Amino acid sequence: MSDRTRIPKGVTALLAALLLCAPPFYLDAFWLRVGLFAMAAAIGAVGLGLLAGTAGQLSLGHAFFLAVGAYGYTWLAGDPGPALPPALAALLAVLLAGAAGGLFSPVAGRVRGIYLGVATLALVFLGHHVLLTADSVTGGFNGRSVPPLTLGGFSFGGDGSELLVLGVPFGAEERLWYLGLVLLAGTWWTARGILRGHPGRALTALRDSETAASVLGVDVARYRSAAFVVSSMYAGLAGVLLALAFRRVVPDYFGLTLSVDYLAMIVIGGLGSVAGATAGAVFVTALPLLMTRYADQLPLVAAPGTTDGGVGPTEAARYLYGAAIVLVLLYAPDGLHGLARRARARIRARPWPAARTRSPKSPPTDPTSATAARAKEPTP
Structure with a gap:
């Protein structure tokens, strides 16, 4: 694809932003x-990609820090x-999660590989025990209701005054949705800045060889x-x-399964890549979530609450992305990001038909007139 036909990155980002702002007007809850x-x-x-993919540190305790943020805010x-x-x-909840990581950072600074993975695994079990026993803070087994977020008098919980945008009740x-878009955009911007700057290069060098x-x-x-x-x-x-x-x-949501899910995310998507x-x-x-919604239309998948001998939608989904991990490790170690990058390279390398533009050319000459002109030239 020529440079003239390539869409500028700014235009692509603007189109993506407009597309992501549209779902609340057309999709249901x-x-x-x-x-x-x-x-x-x-x-x-x-965040886990920066730690495991860029810095090369295995962590099985990501669910613990998610719980710190969730329960800290609550x-x-x-x-x-x-x-x-x-x-x-x-x-303060985000800073509290960072402080929890800072308390564990001396261990992370001295232990690596499978030993760091086992050390972070202890955080999950310890955190789950605290969540179950600290009833006054966490609510125990039944958990706690989450207060809605308000910013400048505007409530994101939808329990305040009615809000209509273009005739659509918000x-x-x-x-x-829009709060999530803003937070995700900030995450992209800061993470890509880290990866492209000196810290990202230092972490990549650290992952490849600590000695070097x-x-x-x-x-x-x-x-x-x-x-x-x-x-x-x-x-x-x-x-x-x-x-x-x-x-x-x-508490049961923030268990070891959640940490494994996050490892599956970065392996399937591609280590060291924000996208x-x-x-x-x-x-x-x-x-x-999709398999739960459409379980009655899928073969070998039992609808939630039924006992017809099929596999539950959650278990079926885990089988599928478990198989996806195996396929990625075997055939695409750089994950979905690597597949997309190679696909873009093939599209750009494909020969495209030349644009039909007129270029100034000399008018065609008549062969007979050219011969006559050469005949009139003086001979040396």
Whole structure:
């Protein structure tokens, strides 16, 4: 594809933004909830991608930091709790998740590989035990209701005054949709800035060879600890958005299965890629929800609440993206992002028909007149 026919990146981004702003006007609450859960998962997956894909640190404790963000906001903005302004509570919850990552960062700075994975696995079990036993803060087994987010007097919970936009009533899902878009856009911007700047190059060098990185002047322990803190803050932000979308947080959601889901997201999407982590998050999050909705139309899948001997939609979805992980590892180690990149390269390399443009050319000459002209030339 020639440079003239290639669409500028700014125009592409503007078209994508306009397209993502349209769903609240056309889709029902189910599809908006699917999008909200996918956006929250994408924010957390980008953070884990920075840690595991760019810095090369295996973490199985991502669910712990998601829980810190979700329960931190719920307690700070709720009653019992300090009952802080919800916007301030959300910011403090993200910082609280970063502080939790900072407390664990000395371990992350000295341990790597499978040992770091086992150490972070302990965080999940410890956090789940605290969530079940600290009833005054977490509500115990039954969890707690999540206070709606208000910003400048505007409520994102949909429980305030009626809001009509172009004749469409905007409830909680519609309002949270745009909040999720803003948070996801901020996540993209900051994460891509980290990857393209000096910290991203240092983390990549650290992943490839710690010895070579230290020779080049990279403080290995400091950068590994910083990567863990930044990843924890992204997870805390994802936890806040998840809590707002669910409207109730329960301890059983933040278990080991959630951490494995996030690892599946970044592997399927492509390690070290912001776009790949987002694509993997959409795939892993939306698949079980869609299979639950259309379970009665799918073969070998039992509808929720029935006992007809089929596989439940959640289990069937896990089988499918488990198979997707195997296929990615075998045939596309760089994930969906790598497949998309190679597809774009093939499209650009395809020969396109030349544009039919007129170029100034000399008028055709008559062969007989050319011969006569040569005959009149004097001979030396």
